[in-house]
Amino acid sequence: xxxxxxxxxxxxxxxxxxxxxxxxxxxxxxxxxxxxxxxxxxxxxxxxxxxxxxxxxxxxxxxxxxxxxxxxxxxxxxxxxxxxxxxxxxxxxxxxxxxxxxxxxxxxxxxxxxxxxxxxxxxxxxxxxxxxxxxxxxxxxxxxxxxxxxxxxxxxxxxxxxxxxxxxxxxxxxxxxxxxxxxxxxxxxxxxxxxxxxxxxxxxxxxxxxxxxxxxxxxxxxxxxxxxxxxxxxxxxxxxxxxxxxxxxxxxxxxxxxxxxxxxxxxxxxxxxxxxxxxxxxxxxxxxxxxxxxxxxxxxxxxxxxxxxxxxxxxxxxxxxxxxxxxxxxxxxxxxxxxxxxxxxxxxxxxxxxxxxxxxxxxxxxxxxxxxxxxxxxxxxxxxxxxxxxxxxxxxxxxxxxxxxxxxxxxxxxxxxxxxxxxxxxxxxxxxxxxxxxxxxxxxxxxxxxxxxxxxxxxxxxxxxxxxxxxxxxxxxxxxxxxxxxxxxxxxxxxxxxxxxxxxxxxxxxxxxxxxxxxxxxxxxxxxxxx
Amino acid sequence: xxxxxxxxxxxxxxxxxxxxxxxxxxxxxxxxxxxxxxxxxxxxxxxxxxxxxxxxxxxxxxxxxxxxxxxxxxxxxxxxxxxxxxxxxxxxxxxxxxxxxxxxxxxxxxxxxxxxxxxxxxxxxxxxxxxxxxxxxxxxxxxxxxxxxxxxxxxxxxxxxxxxxxxxxxxxxxxxxxxxxxxxxxxxxxxxxxxxxxxxxxxxxxxxxxxxxxxxxxxxxxxxxxxxxxxxxxxxxxxxxxxxxxxxxxxxxxxxxxxxxxxxxxxxxxxxxxxxxxxxxxxxxxxxxxxxxxxxxxxxxxxxxxxxxxxxxxxxxxxxxxxxxxxxxxxxxxxxxxxxxxxxxxxxxxx
Numbered sequence: 112x113x114x115x116x117x118x119x120x121x122x123x124x125x126x127x128x129x130x131x132x133x134x135x136x137x138x139x140x141x142x143x144x145x146x147x148x149x150x151x152x153x154x155x156x157x158x159x160x161x162x163x164x165x166x167x168x169x170x171x172x173x174x175x176x177x178x179x180x181x182x183x184x185x186x187x188x189x190x191x192x193x194x195x196x197x198x199x200x201x202x203x204x205x206x207x208x209x210x211x212x213x214x215x216x217x218x219x220x221x222x223x224x225x226x227x228x229x230x231x232x233x234x235x236x237x238x239x240x241x242x243x244x245x246x247x248x249x250x251x252x253x254x255x256x257x258x259x260x261x262x263x264x265x266x267x268x269x270x271x272x273x274x275x276x277x278x279x280x281x282x283x284x285x286x287x288x289x290x291x292x293x294x295x296x297x298x299x300x301x302x303x304x305x306x307x308x309x310x311x312x313x314x315x316x317x318x319x320x321x322x323x324x325x326x327x328x329x330x331x332x333x334x335x336x337x338x339x340x341x342x343x344x345x346x347x348x349x350x351x352x353x354x355x356x357x358x359x360x361x362x363x364x365x366x367x368x369x370x371x372x373x374x375x376x377x378x379x380x381x382x383x384x385x386x387x388x389x390x391x392x393x394x395x396x397x398x399x400x401x402x403x404x405x406x407x408x409x410x411x412x413x414x415x416x417x418x419x420x421x422x423x424x425x426x427x428x429x430x431x432x433x434x435x436x437x438x439x440x441x442x443x444x445x446x447x448x449x450x451x452x453x454x455x456x457x458x459x460x461x462x463x464x465x466x467x468x469x470x471x472x473x474x475x476x477x478x479x480x481x482x483x484x485x486x487x488x489x490x491x492x493x494x495x496x497x498x499x500x501x502x503x504x505x506x507x508x509x510x511x512x513x514x515x516x517x518x519x520x521x522x523x524x525x526x527x528x529x530x531x532x533x534x535x536x537x538x539x540x541x542x543x544x545x546x547x548x549x550x551x552x553x554x555x556x557x558x559x560x561x562x563x564x565x566x567x568x569x570x571x572x573x574x575x576x577x578x579x580x581x582x583x584x585x586x587x588x589x590x591x592x593x594x595x596x597x598x599x600x601x602x603x604x605x606x607x608x609x610x611x612x613x614x615x616x617x618x619x620x621x622x623x624x625x626x627x628x629x630x631x632x633x634x635x636x637x638x639x640x641x642x
Numbered sequence: 643x644x645x646x647x648x649x650x651x652x653x654x655x656x657x658x659x660x661x662x663x664x665x666x667x668x669x670x671x672x673x674x675x676x677x678x679x680x681x682x683x684x685x686x687x688x689x690x691x692x693x694x695x696x697x698x699x700x701x702x703x704x705x706x707x708x709x710x711x712x713x714x715x716x717x718x719x720x721x722x723x724x725x726x727x728x729x730x731x732x733x734x735x736x737x738x739x740x741x742x743x744x745x746x747x748x749x750x751x752x753x754x755x756x757x758x759x760x761x762x763x764x765x766x767x768x769x770x771x772x773x774x775x776x777x778x779x780x781x782x783x784x785x786x787x788x789x790x791x792x793x794x795x796x797x798x799x800x801x802x803x804x805x806x807x808x809x810x811x812x813x814x815x816x817x818x819x820x821x822x823x824x825x826x827x828x829x830x831x832x833x834x835x836x837x838x839x840x841x842x843x844x845x846x847x848x849x850x851x852x853x854x855x856x857x858x859x860x861x862x863x864x865x866x867x868x869x870x871x872x873x874x875x876x877x878x879x880x881x882x883x884x885x886x887x888x889x890x891x892x893x894x895x896x897x898x899x900x901x902x903x904x905x906x907x908x909x910x911x912x913x914x915x916x917x918x919x920x921x922x923x924x925x926x927x928x929x930x931x932x933x934x935x936x937x938x939x940x941x942x943x944x945x946x947x948x949x950x951x952x953x954x955x956x957x958x959x960x961x962x963x964x965x966x967x968x969x970x971x972x973x974x975x976x977x978x979x980x981x982x983x984x985x986x987x988x989x990x991x992x993x
Contacts, residue, residue: 472858597837598827603846604853610837617692617836621745630692631717633835 145254147356148172148348152202152217158210163245166217171347180228184334187220197331200323255352258325261410263363271342285328289318301372304420305413368406375403378507381424381441396488399507399514404561417452454487458562466556467563469622470576473615486565489514516564518557520573525585526550534591535609539637550574577615676874677757681776682822683844683876684831685851686750688888689861690838693720693734693748697830697839701732701752704818704829723889726751728801731815732830737888747881749888750830750839753778753799753815754868755876760899764794769812776844776876777817785812796872796894817876847878854880873898 148171155161177186188198189205199205203220207213221236221244228235237243269280283298289309290297294317310321319327329344329351336343345351380397405415412420418427427436428444436444443453450456462471489510520526526547533541554573557563567573571583581587590611597607606614617630628635699714701707708729712719720736732752759778762770769785772778780800787810791800803810818828826832831841840850851866867879871894879885886892 472861598831598841600842600846603842603850606837609835613836614690631694633694 143250143252145252146171147253147255147353149251149253149255154207154213154217155210157207158213163241164247166244167246167249167251169251171349174347176228186224196335197327200326254354255348256354256357258351258357259410262366262369264360265369266363266366267361284332303371304416305411307413308419368403373402373406374504376400376504376507376511377402378503378510381430396485396490397503397507398487399489399510401511414457415452461562465622465624466560469556469619470553470573472622473576473579473618482569483566514565515568516561518554518560518564518567518573519570520550520554521570521585523547532612535612536640538640539633540640542636576619677844677876678772678774678776680843680845681757681774681876682817682842683755683776683847683878684817684828685840685842685847685878685880687838687840687851687854687880688747688749689880689882690836691734691748691750692836692838693717693736693746694835695720695734696833696835697750698730698732698734700829700833701815702730704821705731705816707731720748724751726753726799726801726814728803728805728811728813731813735889747883747888749879749881749890751797752830752877753817754797754872755815755817756872756898757874757876758872758898758900760794760796760872761791761800763900763903764790766790773819775817775819775822777819777822779816779819780812780814782809782811794899796891796899844876844878851878851880870896872896873901 146169148169150168150170152166152168153161173187174184177183184198187202188200189203191197191199191205201207203216204213222238225235225238229238268285269282272281272284273279274281282300282303285306286298286303287296288299288302289295306324307321309318310324311318312320312322314320314323330346333344333346337346345356349356351357377400378397379400380395409415423444424430424441427433428439428441429436430441432438432440432443439447445453446455447453448456448459451460462468491506492509492513528545528547530544530546531541532544536542550573553576557567569583571585574587575581575583578587580593591608594606594608594611597610599605599607616636620628620630695714695717698710702710702714710730720734723735724730724733726733732750734748734750737747737749755772755776755778757772759770759772762768762772762778766788767784767786769781770778770791771781787802789800789802789812791812792798792802800812800814802812818826821828827841831839840847842850848866848869851869855862855864855866861882863881863884865881865885867881867885867890868875868877873896879888879890881888884892
């Protein structure tokens with residue numbers, strides 16, 4: 112009996128030990144390393160289904176190892192045929208010729224190099240066991256972030272490549288066009304656009320993917336500059352893609368405007384070649400647009416010119432929509448809500464900042480006055496002016512100058528200083544609303560906002576945030592004339608008077624994150640009734 | 643009367659058959675019920691709830707419930723995951739929420755007043771009634787205290803007065819049925835300052851909820867909880883986060899509870915109701931059989947007796963005839979003997 116008890120105790124102890132070991136082992140596994148230089152080698156999947164798990168390759172680890180033994184990129188990357196300086200991004204080959212060949216290159220070259228290094232008694236990668244490279248779970252997490260090539264970075268690149276004598280930047284270093292006939296790249300002055308207009312996500316025929324284009328273009332240039340002992344950008348993965356390293360990228364505070372002979376002011380209207388006089392779009396007044404100002408609000412041309420720098424309405428967003436533009440017609444392209452690429456969409460997203468949302472998440476959110484169209488589609492100053500380019504520009508300038516961009520409202524004496532709300536004074540004393548102070552605060556919040564300025568220039572517009580559905584006037588109807596008894600079956604969407612007051616006040620205070628009055632602090636607004 | 647095994651099995655078979663034939667008829671009567679037309683309900687909008695606990699206070703007041711352990715203006719209790727109990731018909735809880743929603747999220751818990759209540763379908767004494775106004779009300783006078791309703795309710799709402807030994811009741815929100823009949827608002831709805839609770843016809847509430855989702859697509863999840871859950875409830879909910887994050891069950895499906903159990907449960911009243919009839923019937927049948935058997939037995943005995951008598955008579959007559967024959971034969975033999983002896987003596991005398 113005693114012996115068997117001891118046996119069981121022994122088994123239990125061993126069991127617990129194994130269990131704790133397993134748990135600990137699992138715990139250590141869960142602390143995954145974050146790296147920005149993970150490259151997944153799965154080239155063979157373009158030929159056949161993979162037989163073994165993909166290889167996770169740490170690029171920076173290899174670059175550093177090569178640096179130590181005074182070797183360079185050419186150890187792994189071959190020179191392209193076109194130019195000796197340009198290296199192929201593929202490993203030890205220029206083209207993926209066939210499954211067996213590619214596999215052999217990797218196996219022979221990787222293992223060969225590892226063997227060579229380990230023979231000289233140095234740390235090297237796997238040599239024999241397949242599973243050491245072909246791991247199902249490498250236990251690594253990619254912290255690789257895309258690079259934001261913003262205005263500041265663009266400016267720094269132009270500055271760095273300025274000719275010392277002429278003091279002019281060499282845009283052609285990066286920007287180019289493709290000559291179909293000569294099958295050559297060439298630089299077209301003042302035609303520069305985003306790389307992404309041509310270099311798409313995937314490689315197409317003679318056009319490499321954005322990934323390939325940026326890696327070969329950027330790194331080649333950085334490397335050449337580094338070889339000439341010049342100050343230059345990163346060469347390793349982490350230099351551009353590591354979140355911490357990205358924070359360290361120098362920022363130019365005031366970035367001068369990119370000079371590309373783009374217009375300062377444009378008169379936007381539907382495609383000029385109108386044949387039909389009854390075209391609905393042509394009836395709308397054209398929009399004078401401050402292009403220069405909008406350049407300042409955005410980091411890249413892509414924000415609006417998402418596919419090309421050509422006219423929006425010419426080929427893609429035609430008044431009735433076309434296949435090239437995925438049938439997004441001009442009206443949608445300019446007014447689609449929730450889409451940052453459209454004018455209205457971007458303005459609306461801007462409206463989500465607390466100072467705007469305080470009012471715009473209440474009643475104004477879905478309300479648009481008929482007159483607000485004319486804030487952009489301004490009435491022409493000169494009727495029947497011939498539509499020449501010169502005149503257009505002039506007209507746009509004049510229209511923009513005539514535009515008021517200042518939020519305003521009535522004179523102080525027309526705004527009641529205090530409003531006493533006594534409709535519901537049963538349990539509490541009537542509420543004393545600091546009416547004028549509220550309006551002043553709301554106006555003060557938007558005083559530097561040009562966009563808000565255009566739309567709130569009309570007196571009484573700011574009042575609409577609370578006095579919604581009322582005429583623009585100094586004496587709007589009382590809240591109680593519409594909001595009375597709650598849950599009226601005839602007006603199911605209309606809150607009762609108590610709900611209307613509370614919803615409006617509380618929502619605005621929540622958006623503006625006002626500490627006091629607290630939404631649950633009844634006596635913060637309502638004084639207790641003296642009994 | 644003793645029951646033989648054979649008879650007992652026969653009765654069981656008969657009972658089984660009657661339920662088997664009975665159930666389809668009953669199930670057909672239990673088809674999807676869309677709710678009473680114009681029934682009332684409440685829409686709870688979690689994006690408007692500010693967590694003031696006024697509804698809890700209002701409920702307590704109109705229902706004359708005992709005072710709570712902590713006063714209603716103590717808002718620290720919100721972060722505990724409280725449940726309704728016999729002294730509290732509604733509670734508001736604060737829920738942890740995902741990032742992006744700036745304000746704290748609350749949910750009010752009370753009876754959802756299902757269109758086809760699970761509690762009512764589980765109750766075999768019909769203590770629960772779905773009124774045409776929309777409330778699910780409870781009648782303590784018929785309740786036997788089985789607490790099946792508590793097990794049946796998917797929202798864990800009915801609670802039982804375990805502390806009352808002699809008169810325990812099930813307690814739950816009534817959607818203030820007595821007040822609603824008088825044309826008043828439910829206590830919680832009336833007191834809510836922010837109209838986070840909207841009272842009205844259920845069909846209008848759905849319209850209001852849809853309108854809010856349409857107007858503020860960024861603010862609300864595109865779903866009205868209770869529109870179809872468990873076949874639909876009279877309380878409806880709107881939320882800015884998935885309802886699971888407000889501690890609400892998303893696994894309930896859209897089938898009303900009675901429909902799920904109709905097949906098996908519909909046989910319960912059938913069996914309970916028909917057993918006496920069936921047993922009495924079977925008893926009567928067996929009694930009649932016995933009576934008939936008795937009569938038959940009497941007849942049989944009579945006929946046997948008759949038969950026996952007749953047989954006996956014929957036997958006797960045969961025996962008598964036989965005896966007569968034997969007698970005659972014996973006489974003849976005796977006569978013959980006597981004649982021969984006489985002849986012999988004559989011859990002796992003669993010789």
